[in-house]
Amino acid sequence: MTAPVRVLVCDDQALIRTGFATIIDAQPDMEVVGECGDGRAAIDLAERLSPDVVVMDVRMPVLDGIEATRLLAGTGVANPAKVLVVTTFNLDEYVYEALRAGASGFLLKDAPPAQLLHGIRTVATGWGLLAPEVTRRLVGRYAERIRPVPGTPDDVPLSTRELEVLRLIADGLSNSEIAATLVLSHETVKTYVSRILTKLDLRDRVQAVVYAYRHGLVA
Missing domain, CATH: 3.40.50.2300 (Response regulator)
Structure with missing residues (x-):
């Protein structure tokens, strides 16, 4: 057990x-x-x-x-x-x-x-x-309290689809909501989320939200 x-x-x-x-x-x-x-x-x-x-x-x-x-x-x-x-x-x-x-x-x-x-x-x-x-x-x-880091969104090492998923995470969407928005399966979204965290060396979705705001990926 x-x-x-x-x-x-x-x-x-x-x-x-x-x-x-x-x-x-x-x-x-x-x-x-x-x-x-x-x-x-x-x-x-x-x-x-x-x-x-x-x-x-x-x-x-x-x-x-x-x-x-x-x-x-x-x-x-x-x-x-x-x-x-x-x-x-x-x-x-x-x-x-x-x-x-x-x-x-x-x-x-x-x-x-x-x-x-x-x-x-x-x-x-x-x-x-x-x-x-x-x-x-x-x-x-x-969001205005987050100190931006140098660079532009183009510097973020993610694919176009991964960027879409990250922006939706930052908007507060759950995996199911992201799946519905992008017309993807729930498992596919989970894979994207895991890949994003790995590529950006982030611990979890909370850090992903901060990353998105710091790098100008969301308004």
Whole structure:
């Protein structure tokens, strides 16, 4: 049998934290290995418990979720953790910074339980997850904060079709939506996504979105 996904839940609101833990622990393929209410505690617990996924709030005391994510999953971290940020978009004006800090996925707190569970499973397998509404509203809103890199879109080492897929990823489309838009099979889209990540040396879809904006591939 496959070992269950080990999850650490970090949220300063006890009711939300308990709710997430109850939903997660009810799944046969998941287990909550720890709970905490601030980013510093999340780092300490992650070092001790080695969870597969950290479900992270953003606004917390002691150390916020953005800085905690940077210390757990950022560039240069020896064994980066997989962090799924679950946030209230309208309140968290700096969530985009968590993306830059190394988060593997984003969901909104009002998402149904099935989306939370899907997000944990997706991030655990190594795939990044961006809820479409988060991508369209958050990345679009904060795109101007991304510092462009020198060069032009023509310098990006992707084929024409791969560029199309990357732009649609940056627009927040899921693989199924991309398949419908480009009239491709779902498996073909998955192959394109994997190829894009490999060619650009990116970890997941989250990094692909940042790459697309930094290289001027989307407005």
